[in-house]
Amino acid sequence: MSFSQRMGITPATKEIQLESMDDDLRNGLWNIFKTKILNHLTLRNYTGSGLEEINYHIYHNFFKKPIDIHPGPTSENHTLWELQKFYFNANWYETYNFIEFSIELVCWLIDSDGFYEELDEVIESYNHVLKREFSGYRFIEDKICPISNEQEIASLNESINETGNYTALRGCNLHLKSALQKLSDRNNPDYRNSIKESISAVESLAKIISGGARDTLAASLDKIKGKLDIHPAMERSFKQLYGYTSDSGGIRHAMTEEGTNVDFEDAKFMLISCSAFINYLIVKAQKAGITFN
Numbered sequence: 001m002s003f004s005q006r007m008g009i010t011p012a013t014k015e016i017q018l019e020s021m022d023d024d025l026r027n028g029l030w031n032i033f034k035t036k037i038l039n040h041l042t043l044r045n046y047t048g049s050g051l052e053e054i055n056y057h058i059y060h061n062f063f064k065k066p067i068d069i070h071p072g073p074t075s076e077n078h079t080l081w082e083l084q085k086f087y088f089n090a091n092w093y094e095t096y097n098f099i100e101f102s103i104e105l106v107c108w109l110i111d112s113d114g115f116y117e118e119l120d121e122v123i124e125s126y127n128h129v130l131k132r133e134f135s136g137y138r139f140i141e142d143k144i145c146p147i148s149n150e151q152e153i154a155s156l157n158e159s160i161n162e163t164g165n166y167t168a169l170r171g172c173n174l175h176l177k178s179a180l181q182k183l184s185d186r187n188n189p190d191y192r193n194s195i196k197e198s199i200s201a202v203e204s205l206a207k208i209i210s211g212g213a214r215d216t217l218a219a220s221l222d223k224i225k226g227k228l229d230i231h232p233a234m235e236r237s238f239k240q241l242y243g244y245t246s247d248s249g250g251i252r253h254a255m256t257e258e259g260t261n262v263d264f265e266d267a268k269f270m271l272i273s274c275s276a277f278i279n280y281l282i283v284k285a286q287k288a289g290i291t292f293n
Contacts, residue, residue, distance in 0.1 A: 017092075017133070017134055017135050017136055018136040018137075018146070019092065020092055021092035021095055021135075024133050025129070025130075025134075026087075026088065026095060028129035028132065028133055029095070029099050029126065029129055029130075030084075030087060031129075032122070032125045032126050032129055033099070033102050036121070036122045036125055037102055037105060037106060037109075037122070038080070040109070054105075057105065057108060058083070058105070061101070061104070062098065062101045063082075063086075086098070096137065096144050099126065099144065100142075100143065100144050102122075103119070103122065103123065103139070103142045104142075106119055106122055107119065107142075119142075123139045123142070126139055127139050131150075138153055140153060140156055140157060140160075140180060140184075141157075141160060141177065141180065143180060143181060143184040144184065145180065145184040146184075146264070146268070152272045155272060155275050155276045155279060156176075156180070156271065156272060156275045158279050159176060159201075159274075159275035159276075159278045159279050160173065160176050160177065160180075160275075162278075162279065162282055163176060163201075163205070163278065163282075166292035166293060167293060168208055168292045168293050169204075169205060169208065169292055171204040172201045172202075172204040172205045172208075172278065173201075175197045175198070175200045175201035175204055176197070176198070176201045176271075176274075176275065176278070178194075179194045179195075179196075179197035179198040179201065179267075179270075179271050179274075180194075180271065182194035182197060182267075183267050183268060183271055189264065191262045191263060191264060191266060191267035192262050192267075194267040194270070194271065195245060195262060195266065195267050195270045195271075196245065198267075198270040198271045198273075198274040198275075199217065199241065199242060199245045199270065199274060201274055201275075201278060202217060202238065202242075202274045202277055202278060202281075203216070203217040203220065203242075205278055205281055205282070206220035206221060206224060206281065207220050208292070209224050209227065209228070209281065209285050209290060210223035210224050210227075211223070216242070217238070217239075217242045218239050218242055218243075221235050221238065221239060224281075227285075227288055227290070228281070228284040228285060228287075228288050229284060229287075229288070230284060234277075234280070238277060241270070241273065
């Protein structure tokens with residue numbers, strides 16, 4: 001706590017920033033972009049065609065301007081000036097659009113020249129600023145997502161990372177990532193299909209553990225409870241969630257006038273719940289001697 005906060009001159013805390021961005025948050029995110037990404041370009045002495053490619057990438061994929069007006073290879077300062085002008089005058093959500101795009105730029109640099117900064121390090125640095133400045137968002141994988149607490153983020157990251165470690169769990173991993181992508185799409189979020197992908201991730205894992213490739217989630221759980229020490233209440237709760245997504249008016253069926261309407265809270269609850277259950281099943285399976293390859 002700073003001197004002014006201890007003296008009660010400035011607030012000791014501030015509200016979580018959900019639909020706003022104060023100067024501390026905006027400046028902090030820019031400083032990460034500058035030190036972790038832009039400074040890399042300077043250190044690698046990007047000139048000529050290399051700089052032109054970067055300018056093209058920014059103008060074509062982010063600003064989406066006609067490519068014949070983007071700066072030439074000697075216009076590095078102009079590009080930086082235009083980025084700064086945009087960034088510090090942008091709406092809060094446009095700023096997040098750009099920060100998310102900067103991760104795409106890092107991935108492009110990795111593919112093109114073996115970018116020396118680790119992707120995880122850049123994301124971790126962004127998340128440090130987001131947490132420090134009480135942003136209501138964090139990077140999960142390469143997407144900026146709304147959050148409510150660190151435990152939920154940890155659970156989701158654990159399930160994505162754990163399922164990504166095994167070839168046999170690739171389907172489960174892809175469903176989780178798809179659910180996250182559909183939930184975090186700020187322009188066109190797809191909550192119904194995010195829920196479908198979340199429950200499909202659990203179903204995919206359950207089928208592998210049960211050995212029944214054509215089983216439903218309910219049937220897989222019936223078989224699994226003979227192999228794993230699953231609490232009956234836990235089993236029942238996920239059968240009920242599966243029923244919510246699969247009955248005649250459920251999420252997995254076409255929407256009708258009386259169909260189920262879902263919103264962000266529904267989709268987020270399902271994703272967090274399913275990721276936690278996936279972590280639970282993996283640990284229980286490993287304790288029972290079941291291995292994944």
